Amino acid sequence: MSSFTDRIRAAAPPSAVAAGLIAVTVGVTSSAALVFTAAKAAGADDREIGSWMLALGVGLAATCVGLSLRHRAPVVTAWSTPGAALLATSLTGVPMGQAVGAFVFSALLVLVTGVTGWFARAMDRIPVPLTAALLAGVLLRFGTGLFSTMQEDFAVAFPVFALYLVARRSAPRYAVLVALAGGVLATVLTGGWRLDKLHVSLAAPVFVAPDFDWKVLVSVGVPLFVVTMASQNLPGVAVLRNSGYDVPVSPLMTWTGAVNALLAPFGAFGLNLAAITAAICTGEEAHPVRDKRYVAAVWAGVFYLCVGVFGATVASLLTAMPHALVLAVAGVGLLATIENSLTTALSDRTSREAAVVTFLATASGVTLLGIGSAFWGLLAGALTSVVVNAGRRGGPTPAPSTPAPAQDRPADAPSSIPAGERPSA
DSSP states (O other): HHHHHHHHHHHHOHHHHHHHHHHHHHHHHHHHHHHHHHHTTTEEEEEEHHHHHHHHHHHHHHHHHHHHHHTTTTOOOOHHHHHHHHHHHOOOOHHHHHHHHHHHHHHHHHHHHHHHHHHHHHHHHHHHHHHHHHHHHHHHHHHHHHHHHHHOHHHHHHHHHHHHHHHHHHGGGGGHHHHHHHHHHHHHHTTTOGGGOOOOOEEEEEEEEOOOOHHIIIIIIIIHHHHHHIIIIIHHHHHHHTTTTTOHHHHHHHHHHHHHHHHGGGGGOOOEESSHHHHHSSSTTOSSSGGGTTHHHHHHHHHHHHHHHHHHHHHHHHHHOOHHHHHHHHHHHHHHHHHHHHHHTOGGGGHHHHHHHHHHHHHTTTOTTOOOOHHHHHHHHHHHHHHHHHTTTTOOOOOOOSOOOOOOOHHHHHHHOOTSSSSOO
C-alpha cells in the first residue's frame, strides 16, 4: 500500500498539479475569446468552434505530455495568442477550407525550421541577459496585474496576495495552491461567479479539407508563421533556457509543427512553445526539485485535454469565472519568475543597458507589422548591445548559452533563490 501511495505522490504531487491547472487556467482565460472570434471570422458554426477547441486541446496535450516526458523538462505548449488575434482580423471573408490551408502551411514552415535547425542556431547567438530581460518584459503586465486588480476587486486580489505571503513562510511548496484556494473562496463569498452561464457539453471533431490558395497562404499563412515564431516560440525558448533546462530547440519545433499540421484540418491553427504559462511550471512552486518539475507540464497537458473535450463547457466556464481571480493568481504565481529574470538580466555589467532596453521595449506591448513586442524588444536590445559595445577591447562579455542551475534547496528554505535556479508565457 505504501508503495502505491508513493507512486501516486510521485505522479501527482499537489504543487505540480496546481501549477499545471493554474497554467492552463491563465492560458485559456487570457485568449480563448480570441480563438472563438477567429473561428467566427472564418464563418465557423458552433460545431466547428467546438472542433477548434478539441483539436487545440488534443494537440497541446500530446505535445506537453510527450515532449516533457521525452526530455524530462517542463515543456509547456500553447496555442498562438497573437496568431489568434491576427486571424480574427484577417479571416473575414476567407472560406474555411482556405483558412485551414493557411494553418497547414504555417505549421509546415515551423516544421521546416525544426528540421533545418536554423531557429536553434539563431537562439544560440542571443546573450542570456537579453533573453532574461525579454521574459521579464513579457511577464510584467501579469505581475502588475496582481496589484492593479486590487483597485477594483480588493476583496479578491488582496486575500490571494496575503495568503501567498503567509504560505511562503509556513509552507512555501504550496504557496500558490493556498493562494488559489483563498481566491476561489473569496470569489464565492463575494458572489463573483455567474453560475447561470455554465452548461456542460462535449466537443466533436469536424474535418475540413484544406484548400491551398496562394493569396491566402501569403496573406494569412506567412504572417501566422512569423508572429508565432517571433512572439511565442522565441520567449518560449527563453523560459526554458533561463530556467536552466538545456532542451534541444530543433526537436521542439519539429514536433509542434508536425502535430499542428496533422490537426490543422480540425481547427488547430497554431501550436507553439508557451512563455507565460511555461514560467508557472518551471518555477520552484511547481516542485521543490528542479528535475521533477516536468510533472507540472504533464499535468498541464492533461488539463488541456479536458479543455478540448469540453470545449463549449470551457467557454461557459470562462464566462462564469471572475477575471480578478485569474489575474491575482497569475500574479503571485509569477513573482519568483520575474525576480529571477531581472536578476539575470542585470547580472552582466556590459549587457546591462541592452537588457534594460530589451525589458522596456518588450514591456511596452508595441506591435509593428503584426509582430508583437517580444521580437522588437529583443531587436532593440541587440542593436543597443552592438552600438554600446562597439570598439571596446575584447567586445562584450560573452554570456553562457544556458545559465548554470543552482542546487535545489529544501522546501522550507528561504524564498530567495539564486538566479540560475529560478525561471525567467
